[in-house]
Amino acid sequence: MQLSYWEVKNWFTGVDYTVIGSGIVGLNTALRLRERFPKSRILILEKGALPQGASTKNAGFACFGSLSEIIEDLKNHSEDDVLHLIEKRWKGLGLLRKRVGDAALDYRPYGGYELFLKQDESTYAECRAKMPFVNDLLRPMFKSDVYNLQTDRFNFGKTREQLVFNPFEGQIDSGMMMQALLKQVAAADIQLLNSQELIGYETLQDGVVVQLKDFSFTTRKLVLATNGFAAQQGISGVVPARAQVLITEPIPNLDLKGTFHLDKGYYYFRNVGDRILFGGARNLDFVGETTTTLANTKIIQDQLELMLKEVILPQHKFTIAQRWSGIMGMGPDKNPIVQSLSDHVYCGVKLSGIGIAIGGLIGQELADLV
Template identity: 65%
Template sequence: MQLSYWELKNWFTKVDYTVVGSGIVGLHAALRLREKYPDSKILVLEKGMLPHGASTKNAGFACFGSISEIIDDLKSHSEEEVFQLVTKRWEGLRLLRKRLGDEAIDFKPFGGYELFLKEDESCYADCMNKLPFINEILKPLFRSDVFAKEIDRFGFNGIREHLIFNPFEAQIDTGNMMQELLKQAVSNNILILNQQTVTAFLEKGNDVEVVLNDFSFRSKKVLFATNGFANGLTGGAVKPARAQVLITEPIENLDIKGTFHLDRGYYYFRNIGDRILLGGGRNLDFDTENTTEFAQTEIVQNKLEQLLKEVILPNQKFEIAHRWSGIMGIGNSKNPIVSQLSENVYCGVRLGGMGVAIGSLIGTELADLV
């Protein structure tokens, strides 16, 4: 590609910081760099027309882990590690709200619920038995009990009588959140170029050569915020995980408000006005869902529709309006990776499906590494 003098001068000359990825992490990193280095030249490169991973495709849960997820995490992480994970998620949500404002992201503190299918007796009993213990672990952070037992008042079918309620959980508008982040980036003189794929990078003295499909330029520092697409950067420590989602047409007299978790977080649903958004099901076929391909599969979509018909909306007619998928970044550990890869290259990845909660914090930590 032959660039003009103007294009070279304004976009690709004397670049101080190149951020790869324009999602939650990438834009927070760029905004934090602008705060630290007000006169620097900051360029954000984005592979897609919009953020390519999950930042514009997630369900809009302002959550930090259901009780069954936290109990599950305790099987592979220490109590202190789990407490620090929840702390990071909570601090990240507070940072997101502070930067963007509750009105801009349509923050609705309806609370969150976990429900348990009748056949899921062991998980239900485990959560009920350990509820006081988990509350005690989290009390230093929240100063009160997080989880409480409640009777189902939503008319769900085929579930245990009691739900577990979390008053600290909320929902946001994902599209509004990303639009506000993009507005702030542009207003802070951060350059954003879409549909640009970084194919290689090479340290050259005090600079990094950044190679795109048919062009290369130099940048003093490069920050990767590519989450589920970061496998090659981290030596396999990050694996992609596809999340499939659907949303219904408006439902008359819908009496469901809040964010809801099912089966250790593998399924999740919420209302968006008078619609139901439902996602999950990658546990039905982990091998197939560990992919960077955006698509839907019959096994997952059939299960989501079954849950809608038999559990969530058992006595209501509904129609599916739309289906999509997003790509998360997971690994053997729930801890995000924020690290320096070489003298001038850094990454902030592996958000573990908690991008809304920790993306702002990880982006800030990534920028602070520089």
């Protein structure tokens, strides 16, 4: 593609900061850079027509971890590390709500629930036994108990009578969130170009040559906010993890509000008005779901439909309206990676499926590092 004089002059000359990825992290990074450097030229490049990771494809959970997930994390991390992770998520949610506003997020504080299949005696017993300990651990942060037992009033099938309830969890409209951030980016005079994929880059003494499919340009600093696609840019410690999701048509007389976790977070569902959005089952095929291909598979979609029919909506008929998938960034631990890759190249990746909670905070930390 040939660029005109005007295009080179107004888009690709004197670029101070180039952010790769227009998801939650990328947009928040650019906005923080504008706050720090009000006269700089900032450019965001996105390879898709819309963000290609998970920012507009997630379930819209404003959460920081179910009880069983935290118990599992405590087996693999120190108490201090787990508390630090939860603190970052809680702080990140607060930062997101402050930056965007609850109305623009369509934030709904319905609370979150964890349910347990009748056959999963061990997880249920462990959660009941360790709930007081986890509540004690989190009380200094939340000033009250986070988790408590409630009787199932939703008439789920094949599950235990009692659920674990978390009043601090909520839900948002992910599309509204991203549109609000995009409006802020435009208002801050930050350029955003879609359908521009990073092919490679070369670090120079005083900047970085950015190679796109059809042309290249020079930027002072390059910031990679590509999360699940980080390995494609040579960033180690991050593997892609596809998450498949479906949503039903409206269901008459649906009496279900909140965010719900099942099987240590491998299944998750919520109401979207009078629809049910349901995702997960990645644990059925870890190898197959370690991919950057946006697609659905029969094994997982069939399982989601079966769980809808037998567990979530045993008393309702439903029709599937849409199916989609998103790409997360995972690693051997849940600590995000915010680091310098060279003198002028930086990255903020590996959000471990909790991007709504920590994406804004990671963007801020990344911009401050730059």
